[in-house]
Amino acid sequence: MLNVEKNPDKLLRPGGTQEPELKPAEISESLQSLSIRESTFICEPTPSPADLPAQIRKAFLRHMVSELPEQVQNRIRALKLNQLHQVRISEQFYREVYELERRFYGQSCAVFDARKNILNGIVEPPLQKDDSFWPETQSDSLNLDLENNEELRELRSRIPPVPADTLGVPRFWLTVFRNVPLLSELVQEHDEPLLECLQDVRLGYDQDSYTVSFQFRPNGYLHDTSLQLTKRYFLQHSADQEYPFLYEGPEIVRCEGCHIHWRDGFNLTLQTVESRRRRSPRFKVMPRESFFRFFSPPQAMDLSLADEKTKQILSSDFEVGFLLRTQIVPKAVLFYTGDLVDSLNESGLENGSISEVEGEQEQGQ
Amino acid sequence: MLNVEKNPDKLLRPGGTQEPELKPAEISESLQSLSIRESTFICEPTPSPADLPAQIRKAFLRHMVSELPEQVQNRIRALKLNQLHQVRISEQFYREVYELERRFYGQSCAVFDARKNILNGIVEPPLQKDDSFWPETQSDSLNLDLENNEELRELRSRIPPVPADTLGVPRFWLTVFRNVPLLSELVQEHDEPLLECLQDVRLGYDQDSYTVSFQFRPNGYLHDTSLQLTKRYFLQHSADQEYPFLYEGPEIVRCEGCHIHWRDGFNLTLQTVESRRRRSPRFKVMPRESFFRFFSPPQAMDLSLADEKTKQILSSDFEVGFLLRTQIVPKAVLFYTGDLVDSLNESGLENGSISEVEGEQEQGQ
Numbered sequence: 001m002l003n004v005e006k007n008p009d010k011l012l013r014p015g016g017t018q019e020p021e022l023k024p025a026e027i028s029e030s031l032q033s034l035s036i037r038e039s040t041f042i043c044e045p046t047p048s049p050a051d052l053p054a055q056i057r058k059a060f061l062r063h064m065v066s067e068l069p070e071q072v073q074n075r076i077r078a079l080k081l082n083q084l085h086q087v088r089i090s091e092q093f094y095r096e097v098y099e100l101e102r103r104f105y106g107q108s109c110a111v112f113d114a115r116k117n118i119l120n121g122i123v124e125p126p127l128q129k130d131d132s133f134w135p136e137t138q139s140d141s142l143n144l145d146l147e148n149n150e151e152l153r154e155l156r157s158r159i160p161p162v163p164a165d166t167l168g169v170p171r172f173w174l175t176v177f178r179n180v181p182l183l184s185e186l187v188q189e190h191d192e193p194l195l196e197c198l199q200d201v202r203l204g205y206d207q208d209s210y211t212v213s214f215q216f217r218p219n220g221y222l223h224d225t226s227l228q229l230t231k232r233y234f235l236q237h238s239a240d241q242e243y244p245f246l247y248e249g250p251e252i253v254r255c256e257g258c259h260i261h262w263r264d265g266f267n268l269t270l271q272t273v274e275s276r277r278r279r280s281p282r283f284k285v286m287p288r289e290s291f292f293r294f295f296s297p298p299q300a301m302d303l304s305l306a307d308e309k310t311k312q313i314l315s316s317d318f319e320v321g322f323l324l325r326t327q328i329v330p331k332a333v334l335f336y337t338g339d340l341v342d343s344l345n346e347s348g349l350e351n352g353s354i355s356e357v358e359g360e361q362e363q364g365q
Numbered sequence: 366m367l368n369v370e371k372n373p374d375k376l377l378r379p380g381g382t383q384e385p386e387l388k389p390a391e392i393s394e395s396l397q398s399l400s401i402r403e404s405t406f407i408c409e410p411t412p413s414p415a416d417l418p419a420q421i422r423k424a425f426l427r428h429m430v431s432e433l434p435e436q437v438q439n440r441i442r443a444l445k446l447n448q449l450h451q452v453r454i455s456e457q458f459y460r461e462v463y464e465l466e467r468r469f470y471g472q473s474c475a476v477f478d479a480r481k482n483i484l485n486g487i488v489e490p491p492l493q494k495d496d497s498f499w500p501e502t503q504s505d506s507l508n509l510d511l512e513n514n515e516e517l518r519e520l521r522s523r524i525p526p527v528p529a530d531t532l533g534v535p536r537f538w539l540t541v542f543r544n545v546p547l548l549s550e551l552v553q554e555h556d557e558p559l560l561e562c563l564q565d566v567r568l569g570y571d572q573d574s575y576t577v578s579f580q581f582r583p584n585g586y587l588h589d590t591s592l593q594l595t596k597r598y599f600l601q602h603s604a605d606q607e608y609p610f611l612y613e614g615p616e617i618v619r620c621e622g623c624h625i626h627w628r629d630g631f632n633l634t635l636q637t638v639e640s641r642r643r644r645s646p647r648f649k650v651m652p653r654e655s656f657f658r659f660f661s662p663p664q665a666m667d668l669s670l671a672d673e674k675t676k677q678i679l680s681s682d683f684e685v686g687f688l689l690r691t692q693i694v695p696k697a698v699l700f701y702t703g704d705l706v707d708s709l710n711e712s713g714l715e716n717g718s719i720s721e722v723e724g725e726q727e728q729g730q
Binding site for chain 2: 045046047048049050051052054055056057058059060061062063064065068069070071072074075076077078079080081082083085086089090092093096097100101104107108110111114115118119124125126127128129144146151152154155156158159162163164165166168169170178179180181183184185187188189245246330331333334336337338339340341
């Protein structure tokens with residue numbers, strides 16, 4: 001953090017001083033020697049609790065507090081009680097932020113209607129100017145060896161060519177889901193024909209929950225009465241009673257799927273397999289993985305009482321619900337084009353990316 | 366994501382079906398075999414662009430778009446233009462969130478006044494009940510070997526004992542700074558005596574900036590006219606013109622320190638060293654690292670034009686400014702006690718921590 005070189009005049013400030021006075025030439029000389037032998041002026045870092053791993057630091061600090069005189073510990077207790085008032089104020093703040101989000105979602109509906117109409121060939125947009133006014137970033141111009149890289153060649157071969165006379169943007173939502181790590185994990189190959197029929201994904205806000213709706217066009221898998229599938233996420237706006245100090249805004253605490261009315265024999269979450277056991281019927285219906293399991297999450301009214309596996313499934317499900325609400329629905333086209341790439345699931349290898357979805361948020365309190 | 370075991374009834378749903386009908390006993394049998402040979406039902410993951418590293422995915426997707434028929438590409442351009450309307454709506458949303466934060470900060474001032482009064486011995490709180498109603502987490506009860514671990518012993522030895530008749534909570538803010546990685550890096554050993562005199566840290570909100578104020582009690586380092594030091598952070602509320610789609614709320618774009626009026630000979634950002642050069646004066650004033658350099662950041666009106674070193678210094682400075690506003694000022698006591706541990710600077714070793722400052726935010730749009 002030595003930034004002296006940028007502001008050499010700062011050296012001159014301390015007015016009439018006990019420190020030896022410097023003439024300008026000497027200052028420039030000492031600045032020069034600073035850049036040459038900078039290391040001699042960098043102090044040894046002072047050991048501090050911040051260097052400890054978080055869990056050990058926590059225990060160490062708790063121990064340090066317990067060693068304080070009883071009077072001082074009493075003041076710390078009073079400060080923590082005082083902090084609970086701050087938590088109550090934060091709860092109210094985040095409640096209003098959520099209401100604001102809800103109100104602004106209403107304002108965005110015209111934008112999402114326009115998107116739906118273009119995607120599904122209902123509206124043909126006028127000829128657009130070239131988008132070259134959005135400059136390419138370094139990675140955009142990355143030279144991809146599409147012919148010789150096997151992984152890229154395979155990915156490309158999996159995407160059917162689009163005929164010139166097609167309506168709208170075919171496979172739009174499926175492509176978005178395939179481009180985003182958390183969502184792509186959920187999609188199986190056998191889900192793709194139905195996901196190609198997905199026309200729109202929208203949100204509906206309630207005070208203590210929001211619903212993600214998936215609208216399909218008529219197809220051979222879903223009964224016509226079941227073309228809109230929904231997933232509802234319930235929010236807890238107040239701080240956790242046991243851990244009030246960890247409060248950072250409303251949390252998803254529960255979700256609810258919907259019944260899917262499949263056409264006979266086209267339930268994508270089931271498969272028929274040949275039995276290997278003697279004395280069993282020759283064919284058996286077995287469950288299989290499918291995106292559409294997303295609409296029948298495990299039930300847990302109280303997450304803290306659920307078993308580990310359920311907790312894991314639901315915590316990943318809640319992440320998906322959060323991603324759909326905050327990123328996918330509002331910005332779908334950017335995940336289609338690659339203007340945004342969700343790097344949630346990636347290692348730190350590419351921490352230079354400026355477009356991480358989990359980038360700095362500017363709204364905490 | 367096979368959650369079938371939780372909801373075996375889902376298997377029964379597909380009504381009159383081309384799939385062979387199952388009797389309940391057979392279902393329980395097939396569920397049993399599922400758990401035994403689960404792997405046979407987990408489909409091969411389908412390769413998808415989500416598996417590519419973010420930068421390569423970006424380039425791959427851009428390439429895929431460029432291969433679409435011109436008509437379809439035109440629709441994508443129209444969708445991106447449409448998305449710009451959404452960015453404009455987001456800007457307005459985040460502006461209102463910021464105004465909300467500003468308004469709620471006003472509501473919190475009574476809480477922060479109470480904190481200041483207790484910390485500085487102005488108010489003695491009544492005897493508090495034991496805080497045992499806040500349960501210990503697993504890590505709190507971690508058995509620390511304070512006597513035999515050299516690192517912990519050294520850390521402990523650096524913290525002077527607190528006499529029973531002390532006023533308030535001595536070294537409170539210094540301790541907080543020492544406990545938080547990003548801040549601790551800034552604090553040098555020679556800064557500590559002055560940071561012990563820090564009485565309060567507060568925020569002041571303006572429409573396009575906020576100011577962090579550091580209030581010191583009279584001391585031997587700072588002139589009495591310089592007991593309040595300030596750092597101002599300027600916000601850009603609108604999306605970046607070049608990268609409008611990366612917008613995630615206001616960004617810090619510039620900061621401004623303040624002049625520090627040091628007492629003669631006590632400027633902590635300078636040191637006197639013996640010259641090693643012949644024909645030079647025997648003593649020289651040289652810059653040295655210090656927390657107080659925080660108040661003279663390098664100037665850069667346009668960050669994109671700054672050199673790499675300045676960018677790096679400022680980006681770290683902006684992070685500190687963000688942390689002070691969103692975490693340290695509102696929740697200082699929790700960083701003192703270890704109830705919150707900022708694990709920003711840590712590797713993924715401890716991703717089980719529930720109290721990460723960068724935890725899930727619930728306010729995106």
